[in-house]
Amino acid sequence: MASVVAREVQRIFTAIYDAIVEQRLPPGTRLTELNLVEVFGANRNHIRSALRDLAHRKLVRLEMNRGAFVEEPTPEQAREVFAARRVIEQAIVEEAVRRMRPADRKAIREHLAEELALGHDSDKPAFIRLSGDFHRLLARIAGNGTLGDILDGLIARSSLIIALYENQTGVQCSHNEHQELADALLSGDPQRATACMARHLLKIEERLRLATAEEAEIDLFQVFAAHRK
Amino acid sequence: MASVVAREVQRIFTAIYDAIVEQRLPPGTRLTELNLVEVFGANRNHIRSALRDLAHRKLVRLEMNRGAFVEEPTPEQAREVFAARRVIEQAIVEEAVRRMRPADRKAIREHLAEELALGHDSDKPAFIRLSGDFHRLLARIAGNGTLGDILDGLIARSSLIIALYENQTGVQCSHNEHQELADALLSGDPQRATACMARHLLKIEERLRLATAEEAEIDLFQVFAAHRK
Protein backbone atom coordinates (compact mmCIF):
# COMPACT_ATOMS: atom_id res chain seq x y z
CA MET A 1 0.00 0.00 0.00
CA ALA A 2 3.03 2.20 0.01
CA SER A 3 2.52 3.85 -3.34
CA VAL A 4 -1.00 5.05 -2.71
CA VAL A 5 -0.64 8.69 -1.85
CA ALA A 6 -3.96 10.50 -1.52
CA ARG A 7 -6.22 9.42 1.32
CA GLU A 8 -9.23 9.35 -0.97
CA VAL A 9 -7.51 7.04 -3.44
CA GLN A 10 -6.33 4.89 -0.57
CA ARG A 11 -9.90 4.55 0.69
CA ILE A 12 -11.27 3.52 -2.70
CA PHE A 13 -8.35 1.21 -3.36
CA THR A 14 -8.77 -0.61 -0.07
CA ALA A 15 -12.51 -1.02 -0.48
CA ILE A 16 -12.19 -2.59 -3.92
CA TYR A 17 -9.11 -4.56 -2.88
CA ASP A 18 -10.94 -6.11 0.05
CA ALA A 19 -13.99 -6.85 -2.05
CA ILE A 20 -11.90 -8.71 -4.62
CA VAL A 21 -9.77 -10.58 -2.11
CA GLU A 22 -12.79 -11.61 -0.06
CA GLN A 23 -14.44 -12.83 -3.25
CA ARG A 24 -17.39 -10.48 -3.07
CA LEU A 25 -16.41 -9.20 -6.53
CA PRO A 26 -16.08 -12.23 -8.80
CA PRO A 27 -13.40 -12.44 -11.52
CA GLY A 28 -14.48 -10.83 -14.78
CA THR A 29 -16.74 -8.25 -13.14
CA ARG A 30 -16.71 -4.97 -14.96
CA LEU A 31 -15.88 -1.93 -12.87
CA THR A 32 -17.43 1.12 -14.48
CA GLU A 33 -15.96 4.47 -13.50
CA LEU A 34 -19.32 6.18 -13.18
CA ASN A 35 -20.68 3.43 -10.95
CA LEU A 36 -17.68 3.71 -8.68
CA VAL A 37 -18.02 7.49 -8.62
CA GLU A 38 -21.54 7.05 -7.30
CA VAL A 39 -20.63 4.32 -4.84
CA PHE A 40 -17.70 6.16 -3.31
CA GLY A 41 -18.84 9.73 -3.86
CA ALA A 42 -15.45 10.51 -5.32
CA ASN A 43 -14.33 12.14 -8.53
CA ARG A 44 -13.26 10.18 -11.56
CA ASN A 45 -9.57 10.92 -11.18
CA HIS A 46 -9.49 9.25 -7.81
CA ILE A 47 -11.34 6.27 -9.17
CA ARG A 48 -8.98 6.00 -12.09
CA SER A 49 -5.93 6.18 -9.83
CA ALA A 50 -7.29 3.48 -7.57
CA LEU A 51 -8.06 1.25 -10.54
CA ARG A 52 -4.56 1.79 -11.87
CA ASP A 53 -3.09 0.77 -8.52
CA LEU A 54 -5.23 -2.34 -8.49
CA ALA A 55 -4.18 -3.14 -12.05
CA HIS A 56 -0.58 -2.96 -11.00
CA ARG A 57 -1.19 -5.68 -8.44
CA LYS A 58 -2.90 -7.74 -11.11
CA LEU A 59 -6.21 -7.71 -9.30
CA VAL A 60 -7.77 -5.62 -12.05
CA ARG A 61 -7.25 -5.65 -15.79
CA LEU A 62 -7.40 -2.34 -17.70
CA GLU A 63 -8.40 -2.52 -21.34
CA MET A 64 -7.77 0.42 -23.63
CA ASN A 65 -10.96 2.42 -24.21
CA ARG A 66 -12.97 -0.38 -22.62
CA GLY A 67 -12.51 -0.01 -18.93
CA ALA A 68 -11.58 -2.06 -15.89
CA PHE A 69 -12.41 -5.66 -15.05
CA VAL A 70 -11.64 -7.89 -12.11
CA GLU A 71 -8.76 -10.10 -13.27
CA GLU A 72 -9.27 -13.68 -14.40
CA PRO A 73 -5.91 -15.39 -13.96
CA THR A 74 -5.18 -18.19 -16.41
CA PRO A 75 -4.37 -21.69 -15.16
CA GLU A 76 -0.75 -21.05 -16.11
CA GLN A 77 -0.63 -17.87 -14.05
CA ALA A 78 -2.27 -19.74 -11.19
CA ARG A 79 0.47 -22.35 -11.22
CA GLU A 80 3.10 -19.64 -11.41
CA VAL A 81 1.67 -17.84 -8.41
CA PHE A 82 1.72 -20.96 -6.28
CA ALA A 83 5.20 -21.91 -7.47
CA ALA A 84 6.37 -18.45 -6.50
CA ARG A 85 4.70 -18.76 -3.12
CA ARG A 86 6.45 -22.05 -2.46
CA VAL A 87 9.80 -20.46 -3.17
CA ILE A 88 9.16 -17.38 -1.07
CA GLU A 89 7.25 -18.90 1.81
CA GLN A 90 9.71 -21.71 2.37
CA ALA A 91 12.38 -19.08 2.77
CA ILE A 92 10.12 -17.05 5.04
CA VAL A 93 9.37 -20.03 7.24
CA GLU A 94 13.04 -20.88 7.55
CA GLU A 95 13.86 -17.34 8.61
CA ALA A 96 10.82 -17.16 10.87
CA VAL A 97 11.98 -20.22 12.80
CA ARG A 98 15.38 -18.64 13.19
CA ARG A 99 14.01 -15.33 14.42
CA MET A 100 11.10 -16.53 16.50
CA ARG A 101 10.77 -14.78 19.84
CA PRO A 102 8.35 -15.44 22.69
CA ALA A 103 5.95 -12.72 21.53
CA ASP A 104 5.83 -14.34 18.10
CA ARG A 105 5.00 -17.75 19.53
CA LYS A 106 2.16 -16.12 21.39
CA ALA A 107 0.90 -14.40 18.23
CA ILE A 108 0.89 -17.71 16.37
CA ARG A 109 -1.03 -19.46 19.11
CA GLU A 110 -3.53 -16.63 19.30
CA HIS A 111 -4.04 -16.68 15.57
CA LEU A 112 -4.78 -20.39 15.58
CA ALA A 113 -7.28 -19.91 18.35
CA GLU A 114 -9.06 -17.34 16.19
CA GLU A 115 -9.17 -19.70 13.25
CA LEU A 116 -10.56 -22.43 15.45
CA ALA A 117 -13.17 -20.10 16.92
CA LEU A 118 -14.42 -19.08 13.48
CA GLY A 119 -14.74 -22.69 12.41
CA HIS A 120 -16.86 -23.41 9.36
CA ASP A 121 -19.03 -20.53 10.26
CA SER A 122 -20.01 -19.91 6.65
CA ASP A 123 -18.55 -16.41 6.96
CA LYS A 124 -16.37 -16.89 3.93
CA PRO A 125 -14.88 -13.39 3.68
CA ALA A 126 -13.73 -13.56 7.29
CA PHE A 127 -12.32 -17.02 6.71
CA ILE A 128 -10.35 -15.90 3.67
CA ARG A 129 -8.94 -12.91 5.46
CA LEU A 130 -7.91 -14.99 8.45
CA SER A 131 -6.21 -17.62 6.31
CA GLY A 132 -4.16 -14.94 4.60
CA ASP A 133 -3.36 -13.34 7.92
CA PHE A 134 -1.60 -16.48 9.05
CA HIS A 135 0.78 -16.36 6.11
CA ARG A 136 1.29 -12.64 6.56
CA LEU A 137 2.06 -13.20 10.24
CA LEU A 138 4.87 -15.59 9.36
CA ALA A 139 6.27 -13.05 6.90
CA ARG A 140 6.24 -10.41 9.59
CA ILE A 141 8.11 -12.69 11.96
CA ALA A 142 10.68 -13.40 9.25
CA GLY A 143 11.27 -9.67 9.22
CA ASN A 144 11.93 -8.95 5.55
CA GLY A 145 9.38 -6.27 4.62
CA THR A 146 10.27 -6.36 0.94
CA LEU A 147 9.63 -10.08 0.72
CA GLY A 148 6.53 -9.48 2.81
CA ASP A 149 5.13 -6.98 0.33
CA ILE A 150 5.77 -9.39 -2.52
CA LEU A 151 3.99 -12.13 -0.63
CA ASP A 152 1.03 -9.84 0.08
CA GLY A 153 0.54 -9.48 -3.64
CA LEU A 154 0.74 -13.21 -4.21
CA ILE A 155 -1.74 -13.94 -1.43
CA ALA A 156 -4.22 -11.46 -2.87
CA ARG A 157 -3.93 -13.05 -6.29
CA SER A 158 -4.35 -16.48 -4.74
CA SER A 159 -7.75 -15.41 -3.55
CA LEU A 160 -8.74 -14.57 -7.08
CA ILE A 161 -7.36 -17.87 -8.34
CA ILE A 162 -9.25 -19.83 -5.73
CA ALA A 163 -12.46 -17.98 -6.59
CA LEU A 164 -12.03 -19.02 -10.22
CA TYR A 165 -10.81 -22.57 -9.92
CA GLU A 166 -12.16 -23.78 -6.61
CA ASN A 167 -13.28 -27.37 -6.74
CA GLN A 168 -16.89 -28.11 -5.91
CA THR A 169 -15.73 -29.62 -2.63
CA GLY A 170 -16.02 -26.00 -1.60
CA VAL A 171 -14.70 -24.92 1.75
CA GLN A 172 -10.95 -24.80 2.09
CA CYS A 173 -10.22 -27.24 4.88
CA SER A 174 -6.86 -25.70 5.53
CA HIS A 175 -7.19 -25.04 9.24
CA ASN A 176 -5.70 -28.44 10.07
CA GLU A 177 -2.81 -27.64 7.81
CA HIS A 178 -2.22 -24.35 9.58
CA GLN A 179 -2.26 -26.23 12.87
CA GLU A 180 0.36 -28.63 11.55
CA LEU A 181 2.42 -25.76 10.26
CA ALA A 182 2.25 -23.95 13.57
CA ASP A 183 3.38 -27.07 15.41
CA ALA A 184 6.34 -27.41 13.08
CA LEU A 185 7.24 -23.74 13.52
CA LEU A 186 7.00 -23.86 17.29
CA SER A 187 9.09 -27.01 17.39
CA GLY A 188 11.94 -24.92 16.04
CA ASP A 189 12.91 -27.41 13.35
CA PRO A 190 13.45 -25.39 10.13
CA GLN A 191 13.54 -28.44 7.84
CA ARG A 192 10.27 -29.78 9.16
CA ALA A 193 8.66 -26.34 8.96
CA THR A 194 9.70 -25.61 5.38
CA ALA A 195 8.59 -29.05 4.26
CA CYS A 196 5.27 -28.46 5.95
CA MET A 197 4.80 -25.13 4.20
CA ALA A 198 5.65 -26.63 0.80
CA ARG A 199 3.12 -29.40 1.38
CA HIS A 200 0.46 -26.93 2.51
CA LEU A 201 0.81 -24.80 -0.62
CA LEU A 202 0.84 -27.85 -2.87
CA LYS A 203 -2.36 -29.08 -1.28
CA ILE A 204 -4.09 -25.77 -1.86
CA GLU A 205 -3.08 -25.92 -5.49
CA GLU A 206 -4.20 -29.52 -5.80
CA ARG A 207 -7.62 -28.63 -4.51
CA LEU A 208 -8.09 -26.43 -7.60
CA ARG A 209 -9.39 -27.44 -11.00
CA LEU A 210 -6.50 -26.22 -13.12
CA ALA A 211 -6.91 -27.64 -16.60
CA THR A 212 -3.87 -29.43 -17.95
CA ALA A 213 -2.50 -28.54 -21.36
CA GLU A 214 -4.08 -31.58 -23.03
CA GLU A 215 -7.48 -30.88 -21.54
CA ALA A 216 -7.41 -27.34 -22.83
CA GLU A 217 -6.58 -28.45 -26.33
CA ILE A 218 -9.36 -30.97 -26.95
CA ASP A 219 -11.89 -28.77 -25.25
CA LEU A 220 -14.64 -28.30 -27.83
CA PHE A 221 -14.47 -31.69 -29.48
CA GLN A 222 -14.78 -33.37 -26.13
CA VAL A 223 -17.60 -31.21 -24.90
CA PHE A 224 -19.75 -31.63 -28.00
CA ALA A 225 -18.74 -35.19 -28.86
CA ALA A 226 -22.30 -36.46 -28.55
CA HIS A 227 -23.69 -33.77 -30.83
CA ARG A 228 -21.39 -34.32 -33.79
CA LYS A 229 -22.93 -35.79 -36.90
CA MET B 1 5.08 -3.38 -17.62
CA ALA B 2 1.77 -5.13 -17.81
CA SER B 3 -0.33 -2.59 -15.99
CA VAL B 4 0.60 0.39 -18.10
CA VAL B 5 -2.27 0.89 -20.45
CA ALA B 6 -2.00 4.02 -22.56
CA ARG B 7 0.84 4.14 -25.05
CA GLU B 8 1.74 7.68 -24.03
CA VAL B 9 2.03 6.73 -20.37
CA GLN B 10 4.04 3.68 -21.34
CA ARG B 11 6.48 5.86 -23.27
CA ILE B 12 6.99 8.28 -20.39
CA PHE B 13 7.22 5.48 -17.86
CA THR B 14 9.88 3.65 -19.83
CA ALA B 15 11.97 6.76 -20.41
CA ILE B 16 12.07 7.64 -16.71
CA TYR B 17 12.44 4.00 -15.69
CA ASP B 18 15.48 3.57 -17.92
CA ALA B 19 17.00 6.82 -16.73
CA ILE B 20 16.70 5.76 -13.10
CA VAL B 21 17.90 2.21 -13.63
CA GLU B 22 20.84 3.34 -15.72
CA GLN B 23 21.73 5.81 -12.99
CA ARG B 24 21.34 8.89 -15.15
CA LEU B 25 18.81 10.17 -12.61
CA PRO B 26 20.42 10.01 -9.19
CA PRO B 27 18.45 9.08 -6.04
CA GLY B 28 16.72 12.06 -4.48
CA THR B 29 16.24 13.94 -7.73
CA ARG B 30 13.03 15.88 -7.81
CA LEU B 31 10.74 15.17 -10.75
CA THR B 32 8.57 18.19 -11.37
CA GLU B 33 5.40 17.62 -13.35
CA LEU B 34 5.78 20.76 -15.44
CA ASN B 35 9.37 19.89 -16.35
CA LEU B 36 8.31 16.45 -17.46
CA VAL B 37 5.41 17.92 -19.43
CA GLU B 38 7.93 19.99 -21.35
CA VAL B 39 10.42 17.17 -21.81
CA PHE B 40 7.90 14.67 -23.08
CA GLY B 41 5.40 17.01 -24.72
CA ALA B 42 2.64 15.20 -22.85
CA ASN B 43 -0.18 16.41 -20.64
CA ARG B 44 -0.01 16.35 -16.89
CA ASN B 45 -2.36 13.42 -16.46
CA HIS B 46 -0.06 11.17 -18.41
CA ILE B 47 2.91 12.37 -16.41
CA ARG B 48 1.07 11.76 -13.16
CA SER B 49 0.05 8.26 -14.22
CA ALA B 50 3.60 7.39 -15.17
CA LEU B 51 4.93 8.72 -11.87
CA ARG B 52 2.34 6.70 -10.00
CA ASP B 53 3.41 3.56 -11.84
CA LEU B 54 7.04 4.28 -10.99
CA ALA B 55 6.11 4.87 -7.37
CA HIS B 56 4.46 1.50 -7.25
CA ARG B 57 7.74 -0.13 -8.24
CA LYS B 58 9.47 1.89 -5.55
CA LEU B 59 11.64 3.71 -8.02
CA VAL B 60 9.91 6.99 -7.24
CA ARG B 61 8.56 8.35 -3.98
CA LEU B 62 5.40 10.48 -4.05
CA GLU B 63 4.97 13.01 -1.28
CA MET B 64 1.60 14.57 -0.62
CA ASN B 65 1.41 18.09 -2.06
CA ARG B 66 5.17 18.05 -2.60
CA GLY B 67 5.72 16.00 -5.69
CA ALA B 68 7.80 13.10 -6.93
CA PHE B 69 11.41 12.20 -6.12
CA VAL B 70 13.69 9.42 -7.23
CA GLU B 71 13.70 6.93 -4.36
CA GLU B 72 16.53 6.70 -1.86
CA PRO B 73 16.37 3.21 -0.38
CA THR B 74 17.55 2.88 3.20
CA PRO B 75 20.36 0.47 4.07
CA GLU B 76 17.76 -1.79 5.62
CA GLN B 77 15.71 -1.85 2.43
CA ALA B 78 18.90 -2.49 0.49
CA ARG B 79 19.65 -5.56 2.56
CA GLU B 80 16.06 -6.73 2.22
CA VAL B 81 16.19 -6.43 -1.56
CA PHE B 82 19.35 -8.51 -1.80
CA ALA B 83 18.03 -11.06 0.67
CA ALA B 84 14.90 -11.36 -1.46
CA ARG B 85 17.00 -11.73 -4.58
CA ARG B 86 19.00 -14.54 -3.02
CA VAL B 87 15.81 -16.41 -2.23
CA ILE B 88 14.25 -15.90 -5.62
CA GLU B 89 17.28 -16.21 -7.84
CA GLN B 90 18.51 -19.41 -6.22
CA ALA B 91 15.14 -20.93 -7.03
CA ILE B 92 15.29 -19.50 -10.55
CA VAL B 93 18.76 -20.92 -11.15
CA GLU B 94 17.70 -24.33 -9.92
CA GLU B 95 14.71 -24.35 -12.24
CA ALA B 96 16.76 -22.92 -15.10
CA VAL B 97 19.25 -25.78 -14.88
CA ARG B 98 16.38 -28.25 -14.96
CA ARG B 99 14.73 -26.63 -17.97
CA MET B 100 17.78 -25.63 -19.96
CA ARG B 101 17.50 -26.41 -23.68
CA PRO B 102 20.10 -26.01 -26.42
CA ALA B 103 18.74 -22.64 -27.49
CA ASP B 104 19.10 -21.43 -23.91
CA ARG B 105 22.72 -22.53 -23.70
CA LYS B 106 23.36 -20.59 -26.85
CA ALA B 107 21.65 -17.49 -25.45
CA ILE B 108 23.80 -17.66 -22.32
CA ARG B 109 27.01 -17.99 -24.31
CA GLU B 110 26.00 -15.12 -26.57
CA HIS B 111 25.20 -12.94 -23.61
CA LEU B 112 28.60 -13.54 -22.05
CA ALA B 113 30.28 -12.68 -25.30
CA GLU B 114 28.43 -9.36 -25.28
CA GLU B 115 29.55 -8.62 -21.74
CA LEU B 116 33.13 -9.44 -22.66
CA ALA B 117 32.95 -7.27 -25.76
CA LEU B 118 31.75 -4.28 -23.79
CA GLY B 119 34.52 -4.67 -21.26
CA HIS B 120 35.31 -1.72 -19.04
CA ASP B 121 34.30 0.57 -21.82
CA SER B 122 33.20 3.28 -19.42
CA ASP B 123 29.71 3.09 -20.92
CA LYS B 124 28.13 2.62 -17.54
CA PRO B 125 24.44 2.68 -18.57
CA ALA B 126 25.08 -0.05 -21.13
CA PHE B 127 27.01 -2.05 -18.56
CA ILE B 128 24.22 -1.83 -16.02
CA ARG B 129 21.60 -2.86 -18.53
CA LEU B 130 23.66 -5.81 -19.68
CA SER B 131 24.31 -7.02 -16.16
CA GLY B 132 20.61 -6.99 -15.42
CA ASP B 133 19.88 -8.72 -18.70
CA PHE B 134 21.90 -11.73 -17.59
CA HIS B 135 19.73 -12.21 -14.52
CA ARG B 136 16.58 -11.63 -16.54
CA LEU B 137 17.73 -14.21 -19.08
CA LEU B 138 18.01 -16.84 -16.36
CA ALA B 139 14.52 -15.96 -15.14
CA ARG B 140 13.19 -16.38 -18.66
CA ILE B 141 14.81 -19.79 -18.95
CA ALA B 142 13.31 -20.80 -15.62
CA GLY B 143 9.95 -20.07 -17.22
CA ASN B 144 7.96 -18.60 -14.33
CA GLY B 145 6.77 -15.21 -15.62
CA THR B 146 5.32 -14.20 -12.27
CA LEU B 147 8.59 -14.77 -10.48
CA GLY B 148 10.30 -13.06 -13.41
CA ASP B 149 8.21 -9.92 -12.98
CA ILE B 150 9.01 -9.85 -9.29
CA LEU B 151 12.70 -10.20 -10.05
CA ASP B 152 12.52 -7.39 -12.60
CA GLY B 153 11.37 -5.08 -9.86
CA LEU B 154 14.15 -6.18 -7.52
CA ILE B 155 16.80 -5.75 -10.21
CA ALA B 156 15.60 -2.23 -10.95
CA ARG B 157 15.73 -1.33 -7.27
CA SER B 158 19.19 -2.86 -7.02
CA SER B 159 20.38 -0.31 -9.53
CA LEU B 160 19.14 2.47 -7.30
CA ILE B 161 20.77 0.88 -4.27
CA ILE B 162 24.08 0.52 -6.04
CA ALA B 163 23.92 4.14 -7.16
CA LEU B 164 23.48 5.19 -3.54
CA TYR B 165 25.84 2.91 -1.71
CA GLU B 166 28.48 2.01 -4.26
CA ASN B 167 31.91 1.83 -2.77
CA GLN B 168 34.56 4.15 -4.15
CA THR B 169 36.21 1.13 -5.76
CA GLY B 170 33.73 2.05 -8.45
CA VAL B 171 33.19 -0.30 -11.35
CA GLN B 172 31.31 -3.46 -10.59
CA CYS B 173 33.74 -6.20 -11.51
CA SER B 174 30.99 -8.73 -11.81
CA HIS B 175 31.72 -10.03 -15.28
CA ASN B 176 33.97 -12.75 -13.89
CA GLU B 177 31.19 -13.76 -11.56
CA HIS B 178 28.75 -14.02 -14.43
CA GLN B 179 31.28 -16.18 -16.26
CA GLU B 180 31.53 -18.46 -13.24
CA LEU B 181 27.76 -18.59 -12.94
CA ALA B 182 27.37 -19.43 -16.60
CA ASP B 183 29.89 -22.26 -16.27
CA ALA B 184 27.99 -23.66 -13.33
CA LEU B 185 24.70 -23.40 -15.18
CA LEU B 186 26.02 -25.06 -18.31
CA SER B 187 27.57 -27.85 -16.26
CA GLY B 188 24.04 -28.86 -15.31
CA ASP B 189 24.79 -29.15 -11.60
CA PRO B 190 21.93 -27.39 -9.77
CA GLN B 191 23.70 -27.36 -6.38
CA ARG B 192 26.80 -25.75 -7.80
CA ALA B 193 24.75 -23.22 -9.76
CA THR B 194 22.59 -22.12 -6.84
CA ALA B 195 25.61 -21.80 -4.59
CA CYS B 196 27.29 -19.73 -7.24
CA MET B 197 24.29 -17.41 -7.53
CA ALA B 198 24.10 -16.96 -3.78
CA ARG B 199 27.78 -16.07 -3.67
CA HIS B 200 27.42 -13.64 -6.56
CA LEU B 201 24.61 -11.74 -4.90
CA LEU B 202 26.41 -11.67 -1.56
CA LYS B 203 29.47 -10.23 -3.24
CA ILE B 204 27.47 -7.47 -4.86
CA GLU B 205 26.01 -6.60 -1.48
CA GLU B 206 29.43 -6.72 0.18
CA ARG B 207 30.78 -4.26 -2.35
CA LEU B 208 28.31 -1.68 -0.98
CA ARG B 209 28.77 0.67 1.94
CA LEU B 210 25.70 -0.28 3.95
CA ALA B 211 26.02 1.23 7.40
CA THR B 212 25.60 -1.22 10.24
CA ALA B 213 23.18 -0.47 13.07
CA GLU B 214 25.94 0.60 15.45
CA GLU B 215 27.49 2.92 12.91
CA ALA B 216 24.18 4.63 12.33
CA GLU B 217 23.62 5.16 16.04
CA ILE B 218 26.87 6.87 17.01
CA ASP B 219 26.84 8.90 13.85
CA LEU B 220 27.12 12.50 15.08
CA PHE B 221 29.29 11.89 18.11
CA GLN B 222 31.77 10.04 15.98
CA VAL B 223 31.83 12.56 13.19
CA PHE B 224 32.36 15.58 15.45
CA ALA B 225 34.47 13.86 18.10
CA ALA B 226 37.42 16.20 17.51
CA HIS B 227 35.30 19.32 17.84
CA ARG B 228 33.71 18.56 21.18
CA LYS B 229 34.76 20.65 24.07
Add this chain to the structure above:
DNA sequence: TGCGCATAAATTGTTAACAATTAGAATCGA
Protein backbone atom coordinates in the same frame (compact mmCIF):
# COMPACT_ATOMS: atom_id res chain seq x y z
C1' DT C 1 -36.22 -14.34 -39.28
C1' DG C 2 -31.59 -13.03 -39.89
C1' DC C 3 -28.11 -9.88 -41.35
C1' DG C 4 -25.91 -5.54 -42.15
C1' DC C 5 -25.89 -0.73 -41.56
C1' DA C 6 -26.76 3.69 -39.51
C1' DT C 7 -27.83 6.05 -35.41
C1' DA C 8 -27.94 6.97 -30.40
C1' DA C 9 -26.43 6.07 -25.78
C1' DA C 10 -23.00 4.94 -22.57
C1' DT C 11 -18.34 5.00 -21.37
C1' DT C 12 -13.62 6.17 -21.41
C1' DG C 13 -9.91 9.54 -22.75
C1' DT C 14 -8.26 14.42 -22.90
C1' DT C 15 -7.86 19.11 -21.95
C1' DA C 16 -7.77 23.42 -19.63
C1' DA C 17 -9.07 26.33 -16.03
C1' DC C 18 -9.31 26.93 -11.13
C1' DA C 19 -8.24 25.97 -6.07
C1' DA C 20 -5.12 24.72 -2.45
C1' DT C 21 -0.68 24.00 -0.76
C1' DT C 22 4.14 24.58 -0.30
C1' DA C 23 8.60 26.87 -0.88
C1' DG C 24 11.03 30.95 -1.42
C1' DA C 25 11.68 36.12 -1.27
C1' DA C 26 11.10 40.28 0.69
C1' DT C 27 9.99 43.10 4.47
C1' DC C 28 9.98 44.70 9.04
C1' DG C 29 11.49 45.10 13.79
C1' DA C 30 14.65 44.33 17.33
Add this chain to the structure above:
DNA sequence: TCGATTCTAATTGTTAACAATTTATGCGCA
Protein backbone atom coordinates in the same frame (compact mmCIF):
# COMPACT_ATOMS: atom_id res chain seq x y z
C1' DT D 1 22.68 40.90 11.52
C1' DC D 2 19.29 37.82 12.97
C1' DG D 3 14.65 36.27 13.48
C1' DA D 4 10.00 36.20 12.58
C1' DT D 5 6.22 37.42 9.53
C1' DT D 6 3.94 38.47 5.35
C1' DC D 7 3.56 38.30 0.71
C1' DT D 8 4.63 36.24 -3.95
C1' DA D 9 5.78 32.59 -7.12
C1' DA D 10 5.96 27.85 -8.16
C1' DT D 11 3.87 23.54 -7.79
C1' DT D 12 0.49 20.10 -6.96
C1' DG D 13 -4.50 18.86 -6.37
C1' DT D 14 -9.32 19.15 -8.10
C1' DT D 15 -13.04 19.91 -11.03
C1' DA D 16 -15.90 20.10 -15.01
C1' DA D 17 -16.52 20.40 -19.77
C1' DC D 18 -15.40 18.42 -24.18
C1' DA D 19 -13.72 14.78 -27.56
C1' DA D 20 -13.19 10.08 -29.04
C1' DT D 21 -14.36 5.43 -28.72
C1' DT D 22 -17.06 1.56 -27.89
C1' DT D 23 -21.42 -0.69 -27.20
C1' DA D 24 -26.25 -1.02 -27.72
C1' DT D 25 -30.44 0.01 -30.31
C1' DG D 26 -33.38 0.27 -34.07
C1' DC D 27 -34.27 0.26 -38.85
C1' DG D 28 -34.35 -1.43 -43.52
C1' DC D 29 -33.76 -5.15 -46.55
C1' DA D 30 -33.24 -9.64 -48.41
